[in-house]
Amino acid sequence: MKCRRFDRLISLFLDGRLDRDGEKELKGHLSECERCAGKLALLESVEGSAKSIETIEPPVEYWDTFSRRVAERIDARKKESPAHGLREAIGGVFSRPRLKLKIAAGLASIALVVIAGKMYMDHHGRGFLSPKKITRAYKRARHEPIEGEKQTDLSAETVVGRGKTIPEQFKAKGESAVMDLQEVKESGLSGTEGDKDVRSKKVQRPAQTEALDQASAPTPDSPDDALSETRKQPVEKAVSTEPGQRHGDEGKKLEGPSREEKHAREDRIHEAETVFGRKRGKKAEPEDADITDGKVAVRTVMLPDHYMVNGTKIPKVEYNDTLMHDYKLRELIQRWKLHIEKSPHDSLNHEGYMQIATAYYLLAKLSGDPAVISAGTRLIENYIDRIEDPALKDRLRHTLIDINSLKLNGNP
Amino acid sequence: MSKAEKRAPVNEQSDDDLIRKVQEGDPRSFDILVKRYQKRVYFLAYRMVKSHDPADDIAQETFIKAYFAIGSFKIGYSFYTWLYRICMNLSINFLKRRKFVMPECRFREEASPLEREAGGADPSKDFILKEMRDNIERAMDSLPPKYKSALILRVYEDMSYEDIAKTLKISVGTVMSRLFRARERMHDMLKEYKERES
Numbered sequence: 001m002k003c004r005r006f007d008r009l010i011s012l013f014l015d016g017r018l019d020r021d022g023e024k025e026l027k028g029h030l031s032e033c034e035r036c037a038g039k040l041a042l043l044e045s046v047e048g049s050a051k052s053i054e055t056i057e058p059p060v061e062y063w064d065t066f067s068r069r070v071a072e073r074i075d076a077r078k079k080e081s082p083a084h085g086l087r088e089a090i091g092g093v094f095s096r097p098r099l100k101l102k103i104a105a106g107l108a109s110i111a112l113v114v115i116a117g118k119m120y121m122d123h124h125g126r127g128f129l130s131p132k133k134i135t136r137a138y139k140r141a142r143h144e145p146i147e148g149e150k151q152t153d154l155s156a157e158t159v160v161g162r163g164k165t166i167p168e169q170f171k172a173k174g175e176s177a178v179m180d181l182q183e184v185k186e187s188g189l190s191g192t193e194g195d196k197d198v199r200s201k202k203v204q205r206p207a208q209t210e211a212l213d214q215a216s217a218p219t220p221d222s223p224d225d226a227l228s229e230t231r232k233q234p235v236e237k238a239v240s241t242e243p244g245q246r247h248g249d250e251g252k253k254l255e256g257p258s259r260e261e262k263h264a265r266e267d268r269i270h271e272a273e274t275v276f277g278r279k280r281g282k283k284a285e286p287e288d289a290d291i292t293d294g295k296v297a298v299r300t301v302m303l304p305d306h307y308m309v310n311g312t313k314i315p316k317v318e319y320n321d322t323l324m325h326d327y328k329l330r331e332l333i334q335r336w337k338l339h340i341e342k343s344p345h346d347s348l349n350h351e352g353y354m355q356i357a358t359a360y361y362l363l364a365k366l367s368g369d370p371a372v373i374s375a376g377t378r379l380i381e382n383y384i385d386r387i388e389d390p391a392l393k394d395r396l397r398h399t400l401i402d403i404n405s406l407k408l409n410g411n412p
Numbered sequence: 413m414s415k416a417e418k419r420a421p422v423n424e425q426s427d428d429d430l431i432r433k434v435q436e437g438d439p440r441s442f443d444i445l446v447k448r449y450q451k452r453v454y455f456l457a458y459r460m461v462k463s464h465d466p467a468d469d470i471a472q473e474t475f476i477k478a479y480f481a482i483g484s485f486k487i488g489y490s491f492y493t494w495l496y497r498i499c500m501n502l503s504i505n506f507l508k509r510r511k512f513v514m515p516e517c518r519f520r521e522e523a524s525p526l527e528r529e530a531g532g533a534d535p536s537k538d539f540i541l542k543e544m545r546d547n548i549e550r551a552m553d554s555l556p557p558k559y560k561s562a563l564i565l566r567v568y569e570d571m572s573y574e575d576i577a578k579t580l581k582i583s584v585g586t587v588m589s590r591l592f593r594a595r596e597r598m599h600d601m602l603k604e605y606k607e608r609e610s
Contacts, residue, residue: 007596017588043598049548050548050552051567066471067446073476
């Protein structure tokens with residue numbers, strides 16, 4: 001191991017890189033170590049011999065023609081590839097310091113001009129990617145006010161008042177009517193009375209209701225035109241599926257909407273508007289089914305395949321539904337029951353009653369459980385006593401009969 | 413170029429002056445540079461590859477590459493170090509492609525000092541010397557290219573560690589390490605030959 005260190009010193013000694021102390025140390029070791037002394041001697045003779053042995057001299061003619069052969073190969077290389085020549089030419093250009101400087105100066109000035117131009121354009125907002133343009137586009141997308149620009153009124157009333165159609169999700173089958181929120185307020189629907197009074201106030205607007213019934217689809221040019229046009233739109237049945245479509249009742253049709261149904265439809269439209277208005281960035285009205293101080297509750301919305309009740313989505317169940325699981329039906333019943341108890345005056349409650357009845361019917365059909373049948377029967381009878389709408393009463397009675405028939409038949 | 417420079421004999425012009433002329437488009441100056449360094453480049457290549465034809469090809473290629481790259485050469489740096497680097501790289505690439513190198517002794521005009529010492533009259537001594545020479549060559553040829561290049565530049569070109577470092581583009585410490593390892597291997601191989609002979 002000790003000799004390993006001296007091996008390195010031997011290599012340095014051969015190259016004359018050892019200082020005096022190192023040389024002294026090495027010589028001291030060599031006097032004692034035969035192995036290291038022999039190693040140094042061998043390497044010295046090898047390197048000395050190598051210098052003298054390796055003398056190989058080509059003939060004189062070889063040296064005389066060497067540079068010419070190199071020149072010939074260079075010319076041949078240039079002819080072989082144009083790229084080579086081009087590279088050489090470019091390299092030649094860049095090898096001249098003065099020309100290099102001129103080119104660099106020219107490029108720098110071009111770059112300066114481009115940068116200055118860009119800064120000028122950006123400052124004056126004319127650049128196609130100027131910060132001002134980007135900011136404006138962003139604000140427009142978010143419907144935020146832009147300084148120096150005429151503001152577009154995006155309020156729900158104006159939009160709706162222009163006769164813009166309600167988005168599809170709020171439209172039931174065939175519905176195209178639009179009502180102005182202001183009109184609703186003026187009509188007296190903004191009172192603090194209970195449900196009955198509200199309904200009586202609705203009765204007091206027959207002219208407007210008829211106008212709604214008789215209207216056709218508007219193509220407004222101005223907000224006022226839109227308002228008059230939308231009044232003319234027909235108010236068709238909003239409910240896409242009718243629990244009344246049951247066995248034996250296929251031929252039975254209601255000959256035109258009843259007064260209560262019209263009022264209910266108007267309420268729904270109004271609520272849809274309000275929700276729409278809320279989607280447009282307006283604040284939601286206070287959640288109270290009672291119509292108080294001109295503010296209408298936003299609690300339920302009827303959509304084609306479900307209801308939005310207290311922010312919860314409840315699927316719409318149909319009489320001939322075969323896919324709904326029993327736990328889903330129970331959940332549906334609970335949610336509607338809770339809503340009806342908390343908001344007895346919600347205009348969409350009549351939908352809720354029918355949904356509960358239909359769900360009980362389906363549940364009874366699925367389970368055949370007498371407990372379910374009797375619970376459903378009790379609840380529906382309770383609703384029948386409570387409700388004033390004769391048509392709704394009638395439909396609930398029919399559902400009750402169907403449920404009881406399941407009990408009698410022992411239908412699983 | 414100054415008048416003094418113009419009047420100066422060709423062989424007295426510095427490398428920098430000649431390179432500057434070449435960069436300005438004067439091919440005759442490059443010819444002068446070729447003649448100035450052709451032997452050193454050739455012998456360097458020969459010591460690496462141990463064969464005339466590849467050494468000739470490598471030497472010519474070294475100057476061709478230098479010609480086409482001379483535009484990027486910075487005046488003030490060592491031209492021969494730059495040439496050696498090109499030559500070494502070409503030689504190492506050649507050795508990597510060709511694993512076995514057969515040493516040639518085609519052009520021998522003068523006897524080595526060892527041979528002269530021996531007097532050349534004793535055939536047995538001649539044989540021994542030849543054997544030793546062959547062993548040394550064999551040992552050198554068996555070195556890995558990176559060790560061989562460092563040893564050749566040190567032993568034959570008498571380059572300093574710093575010049576070797578510049579030529580091979582390595583650090584001085586690496587130069588020391590490579591020389592040490594080259595000598596260790598040479599010693600081990602020659603010791604083996606010596607023991608076999610004895």
